[in-house]
Structures are given as structure tokens and as C-alpha cells.
Amino acid sequence: MKKIGFLSFGHWTNSTQSRARSAADVLLQSIDLAVAAEDLGADGAFFRVHHFAQQLASPFPLLAAVGAKTSTIEIGTGVIDMRYENPLYMAESAGAADLISGGRLQLGISRGSGEQVEEGWRYFGYAPDEGETHADLARRHTEVFYEVLQGQGFAKPNPRPMFPNPPGLLRVEPYSETLRDRIWWGSASNATAVWAANMGMNLQTSTLKNDETGRPLHIQQAEQIRAYREAWKEAGHAREPRVSVSRSIFALVNEQDRMYFGRGAQSEDTIGFLDENIRAVFGRNYAAEPDVLIEELAKDEAIADADTLLLTVPNQLGVDYCAHVIESILKHVAPALGWR
Numbered sequence: 001m002k003k004i005g006f007l008s009f010g011h012w013t014n015s016t017q018s019r020a021r022s023a024a025d026v027l028l029q030s031i032d033l034a035v036a037a038e039d040l041g042a043d044g045a046f047f048r049v050h051h052f053a054q055q056l057a058s059p060f061p062l063l064a065a066v067g068a069k070t071s072t073i074e075i076g077t078g079v080i081d082m083r084y085e086n087p088l089y090m091a092e093s094a095g096a097a098d099l100i101s102g103g104r105l106q107l108g109i110s111r112g113s114g115e116q117v118e119e120g121w122r123y124f125g126y127a128p129d130e131g132e133t134h135a136d137l138a139r140r141h142t143e144v145f146y147e148v149l150q151g152q153g154f155a156k157p158n159p160r161p162m163f164p165n166p167p168g169l170l171r172v173e174p175y176s177e178t179l180r181d182r183i184w185w186g187s188a189s190n191a192t193a194v195w196a197a198n199m200g201m202n203l204q205t206s207t208l209k210n211d212e213t214g215r216p217l218h219i220q221q222a223e224q225i226r227a228y229r230e231a232w233k234e235a236g237h238a239r240e241p242r243v244s245v246s247r248s249i250f251a252l253v254n255e256q257d258r259m260y261f262g263r264g265a266q267s268e269d270t271i272g273f274l275d276e277n278i279r280a281v282f283g284r285n286y287a288a289e290p291d292v293l294i295e296e297l298a299k300d301e302a303i304a305d306a307d308t309l310l311l312t313v314p315n316q317l318g319v320d321y322c323a324h325v326i327e328s329i330l331k332h333v334a335p336a337l338g339w340r
Contacts (some may be wrong), residue, residue, distance in 0.1 A: 002303075002339040006037055006326055007246050007310040011055030019318035020136075023054070027062055029319050034066045036323040038073040043328060044106065046076040046310055051084055051124075052116040056134045060093040067101025078204055078246065079186035081112025082138040083121035087145035091172050094149075098176040105179060108204045109145075110186030111138040114274050116320050122275040141194075142185075144302045146199060148172060149180035181239060182286060183215020187282070197231035202242040205302065207272075207283040207312065217269050217283040220304035221245060244308035249297070250287040251328035260317070290332035297337060311337070 008030060020026045026208040034045035047056050048250060056062065060076050064074050075097075082091075098105040101269055111134070119242040119278055121134065148154075153169030172290040185196035188203040196203055207220050209288060213220055225243055232241050250261040266278070266285045274280045286296055334340040 002116050002306070002334075003043035003074070003308040004326075004330060004334060004339060005042055005046055005074060005076075005308065005310050006033070006313045007046045007048065007324075008033065008056070008313050009048040009050070010317045011316050012233045013316065015061045017141075018316040019321075020199060020316050026056060026315065027065075029195055029315065030056065030062055031065050031069055031320055032319045033071055033313070034073060034316070036319060037326055040323065040327050042073065042326055043059070044074040044308065044310065045107070046078045049080045050113075050116070051081065051120050060097050063105060064097040064100045066105060067097060069230040070104075071102075073104065075101055075104050076106035076184070077108045078206070078244075079108040079110040079112065079184075081121075082109050082141040082145070083112055083126060083241060085145070086140055087141050087146060090145055090170055091148040092174070094179060095174045095176045097170070098179045098182075099174055102165050103176065103178055105176075106182050106184060106202075107179075108184040108186050110140060110204070111135045111192075139267075142197075146180065146201070147182060149183070150165070151177065158294055173246070184242070184244065187224065187228075188274075190224050190227050193228040194231040197228045198233070198235050198329070200235070200237050203228050203244070205243070206304070207243045207246050207248060210273060210274075210282050211279045211281040217281045218300045218302045220281065220336050222305050225302060225305045242308060243306045244310055245302045245306045246304065246310040246312055247283065247300070248312045249293070249329060249333075250285070250325060251290050251293055253290065253328050253332060257328070260314070261285070289326075290336075293333055293338045297333065 010026045012026045013024055014021050037045055040148050047055060047059060049059050051057055059080060063075050077089055094107060106316045128134055151171055155170045157165045159169050184202040187193040187196055189210045193203055209217055209220055211218045252262050253257050270282045272280055272282055286293055313325055315322060
């Protein structure tokens with residue numbers, strides 16, 4: 001059994017070919033797709049975060065709105081770029097959104113990926129300390145955020161406050177008691193996966209990874225997941241961790257599917273560079289008739305090792321078509337693989 005959700009990058013473009021032509025379109029359609037996915041029996045609605053781009057960015061208003069419109073589906077991100085975040089304000093926003101949803105947030109956070117602008121976090125008021133890299137900045141913000149989510153007081157109260165205070169040091173409010181167990185680290189390397197395990201965070205893997213061995217993406221990710229689980233065990237955490245993988249999977253069940261995805265585009269892994277010096281392996285797309293898809297997906301070692309699968313959806317094709325993509329996997333593929 002696996003939890004199956006969707007991951008939307010939330011693109012929009014003012015093109016006649018796009019069903020999402022503005023930021024308002026994307027935000028409102030994202031809410032509608034989450035509602036539709038819940039009705040279909042999907043387990044998660046996850047959203048990407050990209051700054052300075054015509055894509056979804058500030059996640060918490062959207063997460064709160066989805067939480068208010070749904071009742072059972074998990075709501076998450078994949079991922080929030082921590083280089084841009086004020087950890088304490090983020091803890092407040094996340095606590096509020098989680099309480100609105102009744103404790104269904106699953107927040108994926110990370111260093112982030114390639115950007116639209118150079119050192120964009122500086123425009124948000126953040127910069128690495130002397131001797132730090134931008135990756136260190138992200139982890140420093142993460143450590144503060146993760147510490148605050150424990151709910152321990154740390155701020156000295158005003159002796160003459162506007163409103164009465166509880167005794168002792170104060171924490172940020174509103175506070176969600178269980179949210180800390182639902183933080184995920186988006187990892188592109190084995191080393192950061194081990195770091196996440198030591199921290200006690202769940203693990204998110206993407207449709208790409210740093211190419212550390214030259215092997216196919218799914219094998220490298222399976223090795224990464226095993227290293228993460230071993231580090232988790234050695235750290236002695238009390239709970240069981242969760243692991244997600246993201247994949248582009250399309251069951252070809254009608255002519256529209258075949259028109260969009262039936263031409264064999266990117267049916268093999270590819271190699272590229274995220275930064276000048278970081279070689280990455282980008283995962284293939286899975287697009288085939290259900291019986292072929294079932295056979296191919298059964299060989300994906302990373303999916304087999306994960307408890308959660310996030311399906312990337314082509315949001316510019318509209319809510320109805322994206323709901324169809326999700327339903328096709330739930331109905332025609334998942335049962336045969338034992339995911340349902």
C-alpha cells in the first residue's frame with residue numbers, strides 16, 4: 001500500500017494553449033484540483049515553490065485555502081526554499097495553516113533548486129554568514145524553524161504586556177503540537193538524506209538527483225533511501241519515518257492521453273547540470289498503456305522503497321484533465337501494483 005498524491009509546479013502563461021493564464025487561475029485551480037483529488041480518493045495535494053517565476057510561490061495562503069476546502073487529503077509542499085524564509089514567521093504561518101486543515105500539513109523544505117535570478121534570497125533580506133555557502137544558509141534557517149516547532153518558550157515576556165501572558169518564556173503562536181513530525185527534507189544527495197535522518201525529518205526525493213554513481217535515477221534514489229533509513233535507525237528516533245518519490249506517470253487510456261503523452265518523449269533518464277559544477281540525473285517519464293505501465297513501474301526500485309508517490313501533473317492542461325491523470329493511475333495502475 002502506498003499513499004498517492006499529486007505535485008503541481010503551478011505554471012501559468014498568457015497563451016491560448018494554457019488553461020492557466022494568470023496567477024489567479026493557478027491558485028484557484030490548485031484549490032479545485034485538491035478538492036477533485038480528494039473526491040477521487042487520492043491521498044495528497046502537494047505544491048512546488050519557485051520565486052521570481054510565473055509559478056506557485058508563497059505557499060501558506062494556498063495551503064490554508066486547500067485545508068479549508070477539503071477534509072481528508074494531505075496538503076504539502078515539494079519544496080519550500082529555506083534560503084528565502086524567516087524561520088519564526090514561517091513557523092507561525094505553518095502553524096496557522098496546519099490548524100485550519102486539522103493537522104494535515106506535510107511540509108517539504110530544502111535548499112531549493114536553480115533560480116530565475118542570481119542569489120534571489122538576498123532580495124528577501126537573507127545572505128550567508130561569513131564562511132557560509134547558500135546551502136549552509138538554508139540548513140541554518142531549517143534548524144531554527146525545526147527547533148521552534150518543538151514549542152518550547154524562548155522569548156522573554158514584556159513585564160507590562162498588552163494582554164496577560166502564560167508563565168515563563170513565550171513561543172510563537174499559533175502552535176501545532178504535531179507539525180514537527182510532518183516536516184520533510186527534499187534531498188538531492190546521499191549526504192543530505194543522511195543529514196535529514198539525523199535531524200529527524202521525513203525524506204522527499206524528486207524527479208532528479210545529483211549523479212553520484214552514474215547509475216539510473218531509480219537505483220541511485222533507492223540507495224539514497226536505504227542510506228537514509230539506516231541513518232534514521234542509528235539516530236534512534238522513536239517514530240517510523242516517511243519517504244516520498246516524485247514521478248511523471250501518464251496512463252494512456254484515451255486519444256487525448258495519446259495526443260499529449262503518447263509520443264515517447266523522455267522515455268530514458270537524461271543528464272544535465274543544475275549548477276555549473278553539479279551533474280544531475282533527470283528521471284524519465286512513464287507514459288504507456290496501463291498494462292505496459294504496470295510492468296515498467298514494478299521495476300522502479302525507488303518507488304518500491306517509498307511509502308508515498310507524488311504524481312507530477314501538467315497543471316496548464318486544466319483541472320479536469322489533471323484529475324483524469326490522477327484517476328487513471330488510481331484506477332488502472334495502482335491496484336495491480338499493490339498500491340491500493
